[in-house]
Amino acid sequence: MRCKRCHAAPVAIKLPRHHTALCAACFDRYVVDQVERAIKHYRMFRRDEPVLVAVSGGKDSLGLWDLLQRMGYQTTGVHVQQGIGGYSGASEAKTRAFAEAKGLPLIVYDLNKEYGGGVTAIAETSRRSACSACGTVKRYAFNKIGRELGFPVVATGHNLDDEAARLLGNLLRWQVDYLAKQSPALPASHAKLIRKVKPLFRLTEQEVAAYAVLRKIDYVIDECPMSHDANSLQYKAALNQLEHQSPGTKQFFYLEFLRRQPIVGAESTAEAVVLNECARCGEPTTGELCGHCRLIAPLAQTHQTESGGRNNGRADPSIVSNIPMSVDWTA
Amino acid sequence: MLIKCHHPARELTIKGPRQVRAVLGDLKLLPETVLVIRNDTLVTEDELVADDDTIEIRPVISGGAHSLPPVASHAM
Numbered sequence: 457m458r459c460k461r462c463h464a465a466p467v468a469i470k471l472p473r474h475h476t477a478l479c480a481a482c483f484d485r486y487v488v489d490q491v492e493r494a495i496k497h498y499r500m501f502r503r504d505e506p507v508l509v510a511v512s513g514g515k516d517s518l519g520l521w522d523l524l525q526r527m528g529y530q531t532t533g534v535h536v537q538q539g540i541g542g543y544s545g546a547s548e549a550k551t552r553a554f555a556e557a558k559g560l561p562l563i564v565y566d567l568n569k570e571y572g573g574g575v576t577a578i579a580e581t582s583r584r585s586a587c588s589a590c591g592t593v594k595r596y597a598f599n600k601i602g603r604e605l606g607f608p609v610v611a612t613g614h615n616l617d618d619e620a621a622r623l624l625g626n627l628l629r630w631q632v633d634y635l636a637k638q639s640p641a642l643p644a645s646h647a648k649l650i651r652k653v654k655p656l657f658r659l660t661e662q663e664v665a666a667y668a669v670l671r672k673i674d675y676v677i678d679e680c681p682m683s684h685d686a687n688s689l690q691y692k693a694a695l696n697q698l699e700h701q702s703p704g705t706k707q708f709f710y711l712e713f714l715r716r717q718p719i720v721g722a723e724s725t726a727e728a729v730v731l732n733e734c735a736r737c738g739e740p741t742t743g744e745l746c747g748h749c750r751l752i753a754p755l756a757q758t759h760q761t762e763s764g765g766r767n768n769g770r771a772d773p774s775i776v777s778n779i780p781m782s783v784d785w786t787a
Numbered sequence: 788m789l790i791k792c793h794h795p796a797r798e799l800t801i802k803g804p805r806q807v808r809a810v811l812g813d814l815k816l817l818p819e820t821v822l823v824i825r826n827d828t829l830v831t832e833d834e835l836v837a838d839d840d841t842i843e844i845r846p847v848i849s850g851g852a853h854s855l856p857p858v859a860s861h862a863m
Contacts, residue, residue, distance in 0.1 A: 480829075514849055662819055677793055700818070
């Protein structure tokens with residue numbers, strides 16, 4: 457079968473949702489076009505702005521970083537070393553190898569060094585799920601690192617499947633507040649918050665993976681061993697079943713939500729949220745203490761107990777605003 | 788043909804030639820959830836895999852340490 461766009465090269469991937477099939481070169485142009493369209497439509501960032509790219513070492517984040525640097529954007533990667541055994545070691549190694557090969561700057565934020573424990577310890581002491589703890593710490597780190605180093609925006613590798621699954625979950629539980637916040641581009645709604653954007657939201661998970669394979673990006677294929685987010689996987693499985701029977705379902709579901717978001721009123725509630733500054737770390741929060749400080753307080757308490765009151769410079773909610781960053785400028 | 792799978796990592800052998808679509812059906816996999824790779828090249832559902840080929844079936848879904856469903860006995 458020949459590419460339906462150039463009619464010359466053999467097909468590399470079929471795109472049933474677009475009623476087409478493309479060769480490797482035409483698919484590459486398609487991916488770049490979709491990302492550029494996303495960036496421009498939501499005015500995510502300009503080419504003269506520094507962009508912090510959250511990089512896990514997986515297909516989505518490395519694919520995003522590869523795309524943005526090819527497209528001429530000024531990018532710096534930030535990787536959170538989660539301290540989850542061999543998985544985290546492999547993730548950091550692949551992220552570092554990518555940065556070095558491309559000559560791109562990379563910041564590595566090591567939870568063990570900064571908090572005296574990785575995701576497992578933080579989750580166990582706080583009695584939260586590993587995914588919840590990891591998400592809270594990463595969001596906090598990305599915003600804080602970005603702001604302190606002068607980045608106005610952080611980009612993450614969330615794709616269409618991620619966003620459609622999240623939308624389905626929010627709708628099934630009628631999480632109106634979360635519906636209001638679900639957008640490919642969140643503005644800086646507080647002086648201490650930087651913008652958050654998702655330039656891959658128009659591409660399916662399979663398309664991003666195909667891009668990574670065709671670009672020969674060496675990414676971590678294994679999933680995090682701590683991750684058992686059954687709900688998210690169930691939503692993705694359900695949506696893929698629907699997509700298989702009716703191609704374009706995921707795209708219609710999420711993109712129409714974005715188009716109708718102002719009509720259904722979900723968008724307006726986001727503006728009603730008043731942000732204060734956390735009493736301990738000073739970061740923006742809706743309560744007195746931010747979620748991050750509440751999360752790491754038990755781990756800090758454990759360290760203090762073990763050291764007889766000395767915290768050995770490890771996680772103490774009263775000093776989190778002074779956490780040093782292990783910046784590794786590889787280029 | 789030799790099939791390299793992930794989650795968990797393992798190898799399967801299926802008699803070829805066989806169309807990719809049929810191989811995925813044997814393994815109860817939706818085409819939307821995986822990439823099929825042969826010699827560093829993506830393989831579409833319509834293509835035939837020869838008996839002496841080696842292919843990798845790589846999952847594309849992120850968000851959990853999920854496993855591929857059990858392999859149907861007739862596919863072994």
